[in-house]
Amino acid sequence: MHLSEKGHAYALFAIVVITCALGSLTQTVMNSMLTEVCDDFAIDAAVGQWVTTAYMLVMGITVPVVTFLSRRLSVKRLVYLALGFYLAGSAAGFFAPTFAVLIVARVLQAIATGITLPLVQSVAMTRFPRERTGTAMGIGGIAMGFAPNIGPLIGGALAGTWGWRSFYVMLVGLLALLWTATALLVKSHGDHESDAVFDFPSFVQSTLGFGGLLLGASNAAAMPLTAFQVWVPALLGAVFIVMFVLRQRRIEHPLISMGIFRSRHYRAAFVAQNCLFASFMGITLILPLFIQGPCGMTALDAGIAFIPATVVALFVNPLAGVLVDRIGPRKVCVTAALFLTVGAGSFMFVGSDAPLWLLTTLQGVRAVGVSALVGPLNSWGLSGLDRHLIMDGSAFFATARQACASLGTALMMLIISALGAGAVAAAGVDGGAALTALPYEAAFGLSTLFSAAVLATALWKIR
Structure with missing residues (x-):
């Protein structure tokens, strides 16, 4: 199938926005399915809430790495990578025999969402004329605004009818279509740097920094500030974020x-x-x-x-x-x-x-x-x-x-x-x-x- 340069840009943007919207939807959809998940795996709500907490933590950790991936991979390959993680996570979620496997599935899906969140904005700003970037970002905003808000409603409807696993079946079908559309409609661009350097210490600092801050804030919603699980990860997170920012300012290849x-x-x-x-x-x-x-x-x-x-x-x-x-x-x-x-x-x-x-x-x-x-x-x-x-x-x-x-x-x-x-x-x-x-x-x-x-x-x- 042959498309103009503009057609390739529109196709790429549509695929990235839909994938990101599915990721944002997936982040919140389990909130209204939590009771059914806990019943299926015979766990309490305190354990079950990790389907949301783990998603949030992994997504926050993944996003900084996308800058390196974007320098090493073409945009098409980056989209394939996100879809691959998302497909694997959705399939694992459907078949999950234990709660631990479901958490692994959520981790894989969160990695995919962490890749697509900044990718939506990057494609909007670099593949559209300057006078159209506002419109493109507005459309992309649906993935960040509309999708997570509709998640609990969809989750509640599915949980009460076909069960929570039905959501993962739907995801697999939609993602297979997106994979096919990427293969047919998205043009490969050689817009990556083969010599991009991955600074591992920066990755460790960003992971501990943003991960600690997110974990501390998440625990603070259910525990007093004096709780060990709140102030320790939050304090360590803040320290590592400062270290991360200072390191980015002085190294040759910042994350x-x-x-x-x-x-x-x-x-x-x-x-x-x-x-x-x-x-x-x-x-x-x-x-x-x-x-x-x-x-x-x-x-x-x-x-x-x-x-x-x-x-x-x-x-x-x-x-x-x-x-x-x-x-x-x-x-x-x-x-x-x-x-x-x-x-x-x-x-x-x-x-x-x-x-x-x-x-x-x-x-x-x-x-x-x-x-x-x-x-x-x-x-x-x-x-x-x-x-x-x-x-x-x-x-x-x-x-x-x-x-x-x-x-x-x-x-x-x-x-x-x-x-x-x-x-x-x-x-x-x-x-x-x-x-x-x-x-x-x-x-x-x-x-x-x-x-x-x-x-x-x-x-x-x-x-």
């Missing part, structure tokens, strides 16, 4: 070039994007707890509250990209940040008697802001980098925001656990129901602070 921070665009987008992910990822956990806890509603109600927001993400992500190309990033990012901040701030003033329609509406307002910011912040931030640094910038974006998302979630859970018991005790029997909403409102307040930081950065830095 990720710190030259990315010479760009004013990149520095501002880096701050805004990290605050954005710290703000909204925590809410995906806090809001369902608030709806089912102080509000006294059901798990179905909690799922309904996210449906409009999920639909919004599907349409607003590409629309924001188109608008960036037409009117520029400043107006889009400032307007989106206003939606984000107003939506987040409004949650601070809702009580336990708030109706579901109001909570759903406010979450929809927040979703407009989130969906309209992800792509534009990426495209504007990476636009200030030289072409050879695009993958480095994409990889560091993806790794840092994953860590900040986990940290934001952990801090919100810490606020709820720290204030929750005191609020109930202070309220007494009669006022307990009203006051137990206060810890959640405080957590919503932290989300609002992160959102306001995004707005301040957009107003101050984006031109």
Whole structure:
């Protein structure tokens, strides 16, 4: 099959975006299947949650290595590598006879997602004309915004009908189609460096650094800060991240070039994007707890509250990209940040008697802001980098925001656990129901602070 150069670029981008979307979907889909998984393997939830934790850790560890792989392999081979890991993981997940094998399957899938996350941004910025990069990044934002939000809904539907293993069967079929499409439609490019050097000490530092930080933040969501499992990995992670950054600045062949921070665009987008992910990822956990806890509603109600927001993400992500190309990033990012901040701030003033329609509406307002910011912040931030640094910038974006998302979630859970018991005790029997909403409102307040930081950065830095 013969395609024009533009046709090859479009085919490559479509395949990478769909693969990345499947990876983001896979990250969250098991959340609503956890009960069935635990029942099948006769394990408790504390062990079962490693299907999500292991995925998050491995994905965060993999992303920095993609910069080296992109220098050694053509983009087509890199796509094949991601699809190979994903296919192997999906097949292993379907046949998994034990929970340990399922974890191995999740690790293989997480490696694939770690490869495709920065690849989406790199292809968008290097294979499209400069006046179309905003649109491309907006479409790519669907993989980062829409896909993970729809994951729990799909997981719940499959778990209640065909069982959790059916998801892996579907993945194998879809990935086989993507493999075939890659073979037929994607052109091989000799855009790799055969002499690229892999700096193993940098890999060890990034693995221990980002892995430790992610593990500590994940444990903090369920344990007190004084717990050994929280502060030790978090402290070691922070130390190794500092060591990693310092080493990248002085060695000849860095795993990720710190030259990315010479760009004013990149520095501002880096701050805004990290605050954005710290703000909204925590809410995906806090809001369902608030709806089912102080509000006294059901798990179905909690799922309904996210449906409009999920639909919004599907349409607003590409629309924001188109608008960036037409009117520029400043107006889009400032307007989106206003939606984000107003939506987040409004949650601070809702009580336990708030109706579901109001909570759903406010979450929809927040979703407009989130969906309209992800792509534009990426495209504007990476636009200030030289072409050879695009993958480095994409990889560091993806790794840092994953860590900040986990940290934001952990801090919100810490606020709820720290204030929750005191609020109930202070309220007494009669006022307990009203006051137990206060810890959640405080957590919503932290989300609002992160959102306001995004707005301040957009107003101050984006031109």
